[in-house]
Amino acid sequence: MAATAVNLPSAEAGAEDVNLLSATVVAGLKNLGTIISPALTKTLIANSMKLTLHPDATIAPVPEIYASNAACAKQSEYGVVTLYAVATKHGWDGLALRQQLENLSIHSMAVDELTRVFEDNRKDLILRQLQLGHNFPHITDVQWRIVSDVKSSTSDSSTGVANFYINLGHFRQSSGERITVVEFVCNAEELQSLINRLKEIERHCAQMAVA
């Protein structure tokens, strides 16, 4: 198979002759608007983008895409998803994407559609790729409850102190389900010192922003 990988201009890639798109990807993109009809090309690109941004989403089945040439359609889906991932990773804008596709001699209708969909969803693609990779659990939510003991198996009397149960967590992006990251207990004094510590971080962040 002939090598049809893209060579990015050195000014954009920061290094010479970096092959960013494999032959399989390029072949998949070349099917768009040719083997795969223009109407189906649009649906295929839209579905690929939806799957990229919302992997858990339910997508209405379009049997026509796979009716005549299922292998080509699958390869094209793979090509579109990869193209958008690479473009986002390297910070291409719509123009850069268009140039790359034109250099590869992709069908002009497919180039237009790929570029339009990319520009429409560029922000979401960046946000999605920010989430990928290794991160410590990201706290976005805090829940609390105030609890005072009345009696227990080891003590007949209440300690007469209210304690705080603090639960730090985040929400799953796809389903909105809340995930607990850590839960701990503290008394009023300890909670005050936690708040002070968090405010100290905030103060340093503000100083950094000014600087």
Place this chain on the structure above:
Amino acid sequence: MSSLGLSQQQRNHLALLQRPASDVVELCKSAFDYLINGPNLNRYEALAIKYTDTGDPEPVQHAVEALISLLISVTTRVSSSSVNLQTVLRQTFPDLDDEVLDVLEQFVTSKRNFVEGSIKSANIRAYRLVNLDWRLEVRTASRSLLDQCNVTVTMKLYLHTEPKNENRELLEVDATGRSEEELAAMHEDERRHRKDMLVQTDVSSLLYMIKTLEDALAESKTRRIRNIVDGIH
């Protein structure tokens, strides 16, 4: 039967309290030492020579252990108001003179927090936040996004199941002069009851956390919550 629920045997062991207040102070000090370092037979022998004709350390040891039982009973059964405590002690030990009762009251009051913490820790253990380290970071690139500028706050939460700082410090001080086996056991205990968590957040979530936690603290200071907590105490 007193409201402290001491058994007849424990009350017999406390017969040694019918001595001058200064001797009772010595016994109470031995009980404090017992809480931190465990039994000390040499000390009991020395006291036995002073207090008894036979010099047998057993009655002294029993008295010290009964004092610990008294401490636990008072902490679990009597509310912390001093008027109530004096009355209960007087009812429990009608034979003791006022000076000795004062010493006993001081003894049970001073270690109340310690015993309360230990009792709580024997109950359901929840993690407490004991420390927090933080670092402000800017992520400039990742495998999936080469060009970015993402400000994150990375925090390390130190959690411990020991309920009171006082107890933890005592455990740490206690580590000196211990045998290798004892130290290993203590480290094992430390490992089991400790959890360090690395988490991160962004600046707007940080502001939201501060606001929410301040709300919680403000809520706990309202008259309604105070009345409820005082009511069940």
